[in-house]
Amino acid sequence: MNLKEKCVVVLSGGPDSATLAYWAKDQGYDVSGLTFNYGQIPMKEIEHAKKIATELDIPIQIIDLSSLKEIFKGVTSLVDENMQMTPAFSQPIIVPFRNAIFLSVAVAYANSINSTRILYGAQRSDAQFYPDCRKEFYKSFEKTARLGTDTQIIIDAPFSDIPKSEIIKLGTKLGVPYSLTWSCYLNKETHCGQCESCRNRKNAFIEAGINDPTKYLSQST
Ligand SMILES: [Zn+2]
Secondary structure, X not given: OOOOOXXXXXXXXXXXXXXXXXXXXXXXXXXXXXXXXXXXXXXXXXXXXXXXXXXXOOOEEEEEOHHHHHHHOOOOOOOOOOOOOOOHHHOOOOXXXXXXXXXXHHHHHHHHOOOOEEEEOOOOOHHHHOXXXXXXXXXXXXXXXXXXXXXXXXXXXXXXXXXXXXXXXXXXXXXXXXXXOOOOOOOOOOEOOOOHHHHHHHHHHHHHOOOOOOOEOOOOO
């Protein structure tokens, strides 16, 4: 591989994409981060994505798509404060076509910096809930992106077959500062410890047998 091949990593502020960025740099890529303000309630995600980029010493672009929350009002409690977090609170929160929107912007960004590789941090259990995290989707999207840019752009999710606990193990070896990542659906001072995303995070550390540096408001699972 060309040691200076550029790649764009979509950072969410969470542990999976942080691990991916560390992994990509370790693989020798010249990594550029990309993250999104899509009007999400956990705006902390953006700050945490920036922290990861700073730690890893990579540039990061923050794309303002905050007006998207207008079309997601009443659709997902991740952007609509008026929607109750329960009973959906215990379920993954689905923002329609979110990943596809992000990948579209990532393709445009990659093209503008002469990069032909986009990596994003979908992991194994995402495919179950998010159709636009499935391999058949992103490989189909890759074809569309190639047609739309006249390049041989590659869209890949290297962790898409790996459980979250294995990602944590890999990231620990790579020195990912997990205390700087954010998973919670809420925007409190610390992780709530109870939402689906917090529980997945906690369980991944437990399964990996790795000390979880996260401060949770509630320790119960
Ligand atoms: Zn939480």
